[in-house]
Amino acid sequence: MENETKLTAGDAELTLQPENGCRIASLKVGGTELLRQGDKFGAFIMVPWCGRTENGVFRNGGVTHQLPVDAPPHAIHGTGRHTAWREAEPATATTAAFQYELKDPWPYPGLVTQRVELAPHSVKLTLGVETAGDSFPAQAGWHPWWLRNLGRGGQDVELTFSAAWQEERGDNHLPNGNRIDPRPGPWDDCFGMPEGVDVALTWPGEMRVRVTSASEWAVIYTEQPEAVCVEPQSGPPNGLNTLPRLVTPIDPLEISTTWSWQTIG
Template sequence: MSENPRETTPSSDDVGPAEPGGPEAGVVLTAGEAEAVVLPENGCRIGSLRIAGTELLRQGARYGSFPMVPWCGRTGYGRFRNGGVVHELPANAAPHAIHGTGRDTVWRQNPGTTDRAVSFCYDLTDPWPYPGRVTQVFELGESELRITMSVEATEDSFPAQAGWHPWFLRNLGRGGEDVTVDFRAAWQEERGADHLPTGNRIEPLRGPWDDCFGMPDGVDVALTWPGELRLRLTSPAEWVVVYDEQPEAVCVEPQSGPPNGLNTAPRLVTPIDPLEVTTVWRWERLG
């Protein structure tokens, strides 16, 4: 399946934390021609990924590549149930709650940083109703970036999701062609008028997309900037959201469950059974 680019109006995927008030410290990883900058004070997002000096991610405080945790995409009407208890979350993409709390949080750097690897964590707190800890590990190689995120329950069990929301530049700005996005999904989640999955699985449709796809053998998506670079994004996770309705960038979002999954496909995190998700981005230069 290949992308068919088309400019449309921005969606609530563009909702993000406020612009920071001043400069922030980034942690720089380097490996050969690759350089990644992680911004722990801005939601522990990747603020920059450069290959031989070429930036791959859309720049700006709301962009780069941010973690989605402890839920991914929209949680319907800001509510989810855990057993007999219904919890309310802030409707930051009214009427829904979107993309979790991790991207709005300052993360702590863990010991053991090297030129190629670093890890961070933060403690779950309000508005999330359950105590826990989230850890994110970044490992940069000369031709790949591996990211692992885990969610731990420190007291009561709770449903949770984890994933990433990278904003890949549509055009690398060197006079080349726009990116193409290729993948083979087993199904597409039918999207209702409220932007939530209806529960029906349909044959994958052509883009443009703001849609969730099922890949039961693991996420595997290729982004190709013809004549310049190819990046293959993989994950053992079985779900991916593709969002390409803005002219500046395309988003390929591996995640542990579908949008509204806290309600429709809950994955329970317990003190002895954490949630762990990994994604690997591998690239090769074409020019």
């Protein structure tokens, strides 16, 4: 793809595609690709909402808004992944920052910025959401597709994490308001981690990646054979309605996550 931005630190290489939702298209360590490849994969940004919003409808005070229903009957994963982002500041060998303006079909003007800081053994990602006018509820997070198998003859990835609860899903695929003890996978589920997201992905004898965030919410998705997803986010699915976090002129939304890695074996 044209206009890719490549960062390198040590033997880590990260490729951003600002015109394709500012997604991380590739993350290689020692030449080994860690992310599922393809225009819809890599690691994309969820903003200004994460996961499904029920029937594409959310309320801000007494005003009801309808979002495009792109995962019938719901709206899913925000508008940022469908948008071309522009450079927010000049990139260096290890850092980059991009942004885009919130506009239709999102009903409130604002600005979203992603900053990427690559180091030899980690990458830190930061998302900020600012309003350009009225306050509005918003969410932000990341949806990385980690390869289930690194393709070098090794074993499939193993996930390790400790959650205080799992959001029980209703028939509509949304949290129903009940918090339950975490259940065994496969998952397409939201977990609560009040002390911060901390999930380890281990490809035995090959690589270990740790996904951390000060946020307490993560969706974990393991229902496809090609990849698994560990999604740190600022609130649960349908959170625009159930746990709204207002972005105000004096209180923008900011979330960060760090992905660190080490080779093993």
